Amino acid sequence: MRRADPILLSPPDVGDRERGALLAAFDSNWIAPVGPDVDAFERDLAAAIGVREAVAVSSCTAALHLALRVLDVGPGDTVLVPTLTFVASAAAVLYVGATPLFVDCDADTWTMSPALVQEAVAASRGRRLKAVLPVDLYGQCADYDALAAVAAEANLVLIEDAAEALGATYRGRPAGCFGAVAGFSFNGNKIITTGGGGALVTDEPALARRARYLASQARDAVPQYEHREIGYNYRLSNLLAAVGRAQLEALDEKVAARRWVNVEYRRALAEVPGISFMPVATYGEPNCWLTCLLVDPVEFGATRDDVMRNLARHGVESRPTWKPMHLQRAFAGFGIVGGASSERVFERGLCVPSGSGLTADQVQRIVEVVVTTPRLSRRSSALTY
Numbered sequence: 001m002r003r004a005d006p007i008l009l010s011p012p013d014v015g016d017r018e019r020g021a022l023l024a025a026f027d028s029n030w031i032a033p034v035g036p037d038v039d040a041f042e043r044d045l046a047a048a049i050g051v052r053e054a055v056a057v058s059s060c061t062a063a064l065h066l067a068l069r070v071l072d073v074g075p076g077d078t079v080l081v082p083t084l085t086f087v088a089s090a091a092a093v094l095y096v097g098a099t100p101l102f103v104d105c106d107a108d109t110w111t112m113s114p115a116l117v118q119e120a121v122a123a124s125r126g127r128r129l130k131a132v133l134p135v136d137l138y139g140q141c142a143d144y145d146a147l148a149a150v151a152a153e154a155n156l157v158l159i160e161d162a163a164e165a166l167g168a169t170y171r172g173r174p175a176g177c178f179g180a181v182a183g184f185s186f187n188g189n190k191i192i193t194t195g196g197g198g199a200l201v202t203d204e205p206a207l208a209r210r211a212r213y214l215a216s217q218a219r220d221a222v223p224q225y226e227h228r229e230i231g232y233n234y235r236l237s238n239l240l241a242a243v244g245r246a247q248l249e250a251l252d253e254k255v256a257a258r259r260w261v262n263v264e265y266r267r268a269l270a271e272v273p274g275i276s277f278m279p280v281a282t283y284g285e286p287n288c289w290l291t292c293l294l295v296d297p298v299e300f301g302a303t304r305d306d307v308m309r310n311l312a313r314h315g316v317e318s319r320p321t322w323k324p325m326h327l328q329r330a331f332a333g334f335g336i337v338g339g340a341s342s343e344r345v346f347e348r349g350l351c352v353p354s355g356s357g358l359t360a361d362q363v364q365r366i367v368e369v370v371v372t373t374p375r376l377s378r379r380s381s382a383l384t385y
Contacts, residue, residue, distance in 0.1 A: 006315040007366065010189040010290060013254060013356045018246040025242035033216075035238030041245045042199070045184075048248060049166075049176040051201045053208035056236035056244070057215050060163040060198035063183030064092035066211045066234065067159050067200055068131070071180060073098050077130035080120055080156070082112040082142075083324040084342035085135040089161050090325045098130065102326045104338025109281040110292075110345060111137050113338065114146035120337045121154045131157045136165030136175050137322075138351075139191070139258075139289035140281055144170055144178040159183075163198070166191045167255035167287040175287075176201050181211075186240075191254055191287055191356075192247035194240040255287045257356035261363060262288035265352065268367040269293070274300025275370070278349075290351045292321055293370075297348075301374030304350050310373045311352075316366055321349030 025037050038056050046054040057063050073079060075097035081090050083102035093100045103120055106113040112134040121129060132151050134142035144160075151158045158179035162168075165175035166184055176182040181202045186194040200211050213219075218231025236244075247254075262277075269275045274296035280286060295304040304320065311318045323346050326336035352366060 004315060004365065007317065007353045007358070007362050008355065009317040009319060009351060009353050010355050011357070012188050012193045012195075014193070014243070014247070017249065018243050021242040021246040022239060025239050030238040033233075033235035033237055035241070037238045037242040037245060038236060041236075041241040041248070044245055044248050045199055046201060048251065049174050049201055051177050051182075052203045053201065053205055055200040055208050055211045055215065056241055057198050057200060057234045058236060059088075059187070059196065060161070060183045060185035061088040061092060062215070062232065062234040063198045063200040064088060064133070064159070064161060065095045065232070066214055067181040067183060068092055068096045068098065069214055070207045070210045071131065071157050071159065073130050073157070076128055078124070078127045079130060080112075080117055080132040081325070082133075082135050082137070082342075083326045083336060083339065084110060084137060084322055084345060085161070085325065086163065086322060087325070087328070087330070088163070089133060089135050090331060093133070099127075100325070100331065100334050101127070101129075102324070102331070102334060102336040102339075104336070104340065105137070105342050105345070106143075107341045107344075108279050109140065109143065110278055111135065111140060111142040111281070112147065113341075114143055114150055116337045117147060117150050121150060121156075123337075129154060129156055131159055133159045133161055135161040135163070136168060138278060138292055139165050139168050139287035140278070141165060141168050141170035141175050141178075141284045141286070143281070143283060145283075148178070164190065164289045165287060167251055168285065170284040177203070180204065181207060186244055186247075191258070191289055192244065192251055194236065194244040194247070197236045197240050197244065199236075254356040257358075258288040258354055261354050261356075261358050262291045264360065264363045265291050265293075265367070268363070269370065272300070272371055274298070288354065291354045293350045293352060294345070294348045295350060302376075304348050306376075307350060307370055307373045310376060311366070311369050314365070314369045316353060316369060318353070319351050321345050321351060
């Protein structure tokens with residue numbers, strides 16, 4: 001197969017609209033972490049999600065950190081966190097001095113298992129459980145009806161990590177409107193990007209005001225620089241907010257494009273033995289931020305890593321699914337409820353290119369590389385024998 005231009009996993013999808021917005025913000029001389037585009041981006045984002053408040057910050061990690069702070073989670077508290085997630089979900093818990101307790105995923109959604117959350121609550125003797133922090137994994141919402149019921153019964157605050165899920169829905173409601181506070185990511189590889197950034201969203205104006213205060217170095221509203229407590233330099237640049245506003249205008253189109261990519265992969269690989277996909281939950285519609293495959297090495301005739309190496313040889317970027325937090329050295333010693341489901345996903349899971357600018361020809365090129373991997377693996381084994 002001819003080596004063509006590289007295909008990236010999830011590149012930014014930007015153009016003249018974003019360029020014009022950025023230059024307009026530059027020409028306005030609002031080159032700071034405050035300005036009219038920051039204010040407008042927050043209003044636009046809140047309206048898109050259907051919440052009252054949005055606070056634009058430097059990353060979703062910052063948003064999660066602030067969420068824990070404004071909800072008074074701290075030393076001595078335990079937070080239930082899915083083990084199948086990006087590190088920021090758990091790292092933010094440590095930032096505030098709390099302790100993560102990891103919970104396995106449901107095999108049929110890959111999101112946090114409500115049954116195992118209930119099990120963790122029942123077995124929590126000696127722990128001061130304070131919060132549950134589900135993750136909308138790869139753009140698929142967690143089961144919020146079930147999780148909210150467990151949280152309410154156990155008096156736990158619910159925080160939604162919607163970093164990957166802008167544009168997804170749960171029972172017809174947008175991701176980001178569940179729990180007391182939610183966080184989004186606008187990293188360069190997300191559904192929409194500000195180049196680097198995030199947002200905290202909430203229906204509680206008091207929580208949003210405190211988040212803005214802490215994100216602005218906790219500076220008091222007096223002429224001098226006065227600080228009664230320690231805050232953070234977490235606010236989003238006005239220039240980047242301008243890019244975000246332009247991106248947000250095309251959110252529906254970007255989500256539709258990624259869903260189309262996911263459907264094309266599923267159609268093209270439907271009859272290939274040993275290849276399956278991340279399950280789609282019956283309760284919502286994911287944004288298909290990344291399309292994830294599971295590779296059964298026996299049925300398919302090659303491993304997940306064989307596929308990844310073959311894709312790389314053809315200039316196609318891919319990566320394993322998230323390595324569970326309970327297998328990470330940084331979290332050695334923290335508890336885990338379950339674990340087998342997330343370990344299986346990590347052992348066999350592969351994220352393939354899913355950008356909203358992906359073409360039909362590129363999808364076909366990727367599919368051809370995937371399906372030819374077993375033949376190449378057998379040839380390689382014969383040569384080394």
